[in-house]
Amino acid sequence: xxxxxxxxxxxxxxxxxxxxxxxxxxxxxxxxxxxxxxxxxxxxxxxxxxxxxxxxxxxxxxxxxxxxxxxxxxxxxxxxxxxxxxxxxxxxxxxxxxxxxxxxxxxxxxxxxxxxxxxxxxxxxxxxxxxxxxxxxxxxxxxxxxxxxxxxxxxxxxxxxxxxxxxxxxxxxxxxxxxxxxxxxxxxxxxxxxxxxxxxxxxxxxxxxxxxxxxxxxxxxxxxxxxxxxxxxxxxxxxxxxxxxxxxxxxxxxxxxxxxxxxxxxxxxxxxxxxxxxxxxxxxxxxxxxxxxxxxxxxxxxxxxxxxxxxxxxxxxxxxxxxxxxxxxxxxxxxxxxxxxxxxxxxxxxxxxxxxxxxxxxxxxxxxxxxxxxxxxxxxxxxxxxxxxxx
Ligand SMILES: Cc1ncc(COP(=O)(O)O)c(C=O)c1O
Numbered sequence: 001x002x003x004x005x006x007x008x009x010x011x012x013x014x015x016x017x018x019x020x021x022x023x024x025x026x027x028x029x030x031x032x033x034x035x036x037x038x039x040x041x042x043x044x045x046x047x048x049x050x051x052x053x054x055x056x057x058x059x060x061x062x063x064x065x066x067x068x069x070x071x072x073x074x075x076x077x078x079x080x081x082x083x084x085x086x087x088x089x090x091x092x093x094x095x096x097x098x099x100x101x102x103x104x105x106x107x108x109x110x111x112x113x114x115x116x117x118x119x120x121x122x123x124x125x126x127x128x129x130x131x132x133x134x135x136x137x138x139x140x141x142x143x144x145x146x147x148x149x150x151x152x153x154x155x156x157x158x159x160x161x162x163x164x165x166x167x168x169x170x171x172x173x174x175x176x177x178x179x180x181x182x183x184x185x186x187x188x189x190x191x192x193x194x195x196x197x198x199x200x201x202x203x204x205x206x207x208x209x210x211x212x213x214x215x216x217x218x219x220x221x222x223x224x225x226x227x228x229x230x231x232x233x234x235x236x237x238x239x240x241x242x243x244x245x246x247x248x249x250x251x252x253x254x255x256x257x258x259x260x261x262x263x264x265x266x267x268x269x270x271x272x273x274x275x276x277x278x279x280x281x282x283x284x285x286x287x288x289x290x291x292x293x294x295x296x297x298x299x300x301x302x303x304x305x306x307x308x309x310x311x312x313x314x315x316x317x318x319x320x321x322x323x324x325x326x327x328x329x330x331x332x333x334x335x336x337x338x339x340x341x342x343x344x345x346x347x348x349x350x351x352x353x354x355x356x357x358x359x360x361x362x363x364x365x366x367x368x369x370x371x372x373x374x375x376x377x378x379x380x381x382x383x384x385x386x387x388x389x390x391x
Pocket of ligand 1: 011012072073074075076103105150152153154179181182201202203212213
């Protein structure tokens with residue numbers, strides 16, 4: 001097999017850690033029972049595995065096991081949180097507040113609710129991607145039922161101030177949902193301390209399997225009501241029907257345990273790699289950092305490049321490095337990234353952006369190579385275009 005490009009797309013997804021895979025394997029072929037079956041040992045084994053995983057996941061975010069609803073990932077968790085709250089609370093109000101830079105899995109359920117008569121305020125962000133808390137305070141109205149603000153942005157890595165947002169929401173009696181798909185196991189998340197009422201999680205960004213995630217739903221102070229979006233066998237206390245996927249759930253918990261255990265040291269290592277990469281780009285003319293270097297995920301570096309065509313740049317780098325331009329989750333679209341344009345960048349710069357997602361298995365020498373190759377590709381594209389870096 002020919003040499004594959006270096007993988008620097010950890011925000012799109014991550015490989016399953018071998019330690020995770022090993023933990024999952026027996027649940028495909030031996031302990032394969034249905035966790036809802038309580039008449040024989042196959043069911044008991046699967047049920048015990050799910051129980052242990054649920055307890056482990058809950059403990060990590062300072063929740064109780066009953067507050068965890070397993071889903072197919074963060075997209076489903078976001079849909080359940082937003083549509084489930086809207087349906088359960090519409091008698092109290094039909095106003096939702098969210099942010100322009102959210103993932104489509106938040107923006108699209110909000111857009112859908114607008115077609116049903118809900119009103120949604122999409123808050124702008126500051127040039128570095130951070131929310132202005134004064135604007136949030138002003139946006140909350142008497143009929144606001146939910147505020148949804150992501151923990152870490154999937155394109156620019158920016159970390160929103162969750163504790164402050166949670167405090168504002170609770171002081172106004174509004175529920176607070178956060179999409180923590182990119183943040184879990186990267187930064188500490190404590191639903192009690194941060195006043196989070198609903199939190200979406202996924203396993204495949206943290207070296208766990210695809211197709212599994214969870215929604216945390218607060219049960220006390222306040223007890224969050226949620227209308228189910230998938231009806232059937234009544235699993236997950238009727239909040240999400242469907243046979244529980246034992247191997248994925250076991251893998252999710254294992255990935256989370258490993259991620260949390262290694263979070264501190266890994267976070268420091270990733271920061272060094274990010275600094276290394278940025279120090280190579282920074283001296284070049286016409287290269288802009290998107291986001292906030294310090295208040296962001298340590299594995300994220302997002303840059304816009306003046307004087308090159310975004311698609312030509314990706315094409316030029318394809319054999320060397322696997323990266324994304326904009327969000328991989330909406331890569332079918334050729335529109336410039338809504339996140340980069342929300343920062344105030346022009347369309348050309350939004351198109352010509354690169355998202356580096358540095359992960360667990362990347363090394364210093366890989367970063368060195370990618371930096372060198374990216375710079376020489378940028379230089380040769382600029383020369384071919386004869387477009388000045390300045391403008
Ligand atoms: C912030 C954010 N939310 C939601 C999702 C969707 O997660 P999943 O693939 O688990 O449905 C992603 C994945 O790209 C994401 O980055």
